[in-house]
Amino acid sequence: MRRYALTDQQWEKIKDLLPGRSGTVGPTAKDNRLFVEAVLYRYRAGIPWRDLPERFGDFRVVHIRHARWSKKGVWQKVFEVLLQESDNAYYMLDATIVKAQQHSAGAKKSLNKQAIGRSRAGLSTKIHTLCDGKGRPIAFHLTGGEAHDLQGADALLEKVNAPALLADKAYYAQKRVLARLQKSNCVAVIPSKANHKNKRSYDKQLYKWCYLIEHFFAYLKQYRAIATRYDNLAVNFLGGIYLAASSLWAIC
Known part of the structure; x- marks a missing residue:
């Protein structure tokens, strides 16, 4: 198997979910698997699009198609x-910061609209994530x-569909988090x-499972x-993140 390529098991799980496959309305894509593997290769290797190996074809076509599918x-x-097979015993909420390379700030729109912020460490993006009971x-x-981190909670709490939510102290906010969870019986x-x-009690044994979301990061x-x-x-x-996360789900 080629480096960073999909396994047959992963491909079988996603091939019927992609546009351009044989038997669907519209033009049939030349090779969906090769394209998906090209995008995975780029994100996994961390290379510019133009440095994609020749076996993936014209890098411009791959880049444009990825942008179109993401949009x-x-x-x-x-x-x-x-993710329809998710474990709803409990959910976990957390965030991680990634450095934004200087060339990522070249879009015409403002940095805020592109989820890039400025801090002492320079340009960066925060990925807020909600995970199931298995991380x-x-x-x-x-x-x-x-x-x-509460900005991520504002956006993701509405997706919580579990009897309990595990999160660290950053999410301790009465109105923005605790009250909303109580209202939804979580x-x-x-x-x-x-x-x-006034320290509130919580299940310390269950809280220990928060390490699973760190494993995902x-x-x-x-x-x-x-x-x-x-x-x-x-x-x-975000499209690249969804694809990377899908590859994880496809091997579960």
Whole structure:
């Protein structure tokens, strides 16, 4: 098997979810598998599109097609179909920051609209993530790296469909998190902040499973073009994240 290529098991799970396949309305794509593997290779190796190996064809075609699929939500739809087998015993919420390479700030639109922020460390993007009970991703939200984790909670809490949510102290907010979870009959397994006078009780044994979402972040950052953001547009970067996450679901 070629380096970073899909296994047959992974391909079997996603091939019928892609546009342009044989038997569907519209033109038939030349080789969907080769294209998907080209995009995976680029994100996994962390190379410019123009440095794709010749076996993948014209890099411009691969790049344009990836951008088109990202904009149309193709990668997200594949991801959402695969996660229907999620473990709803509890969910986990957290965020990780990735450095935005200087060339990723070249888009015409403002940095804020492209989920790139400025901080002491320079340009960065924060990937807010919701995971299931086995540490597999359920949903994503992008912000600038300087954004508070609660901005991710604002976007992702509506997707929580589990009896409990595990999160660290950064998500300890009465109105924005705790009240919303209580309203949806979801137990908040979130420790109080150190400076909080009235400490709230929580399931400490269940909270220990938060390490699983950290394992997912470690897996995601094996994709070097995600660990360091090279994409100008947030929609393209998010498309790459959805594809990487789909490859994980496809082997589960």
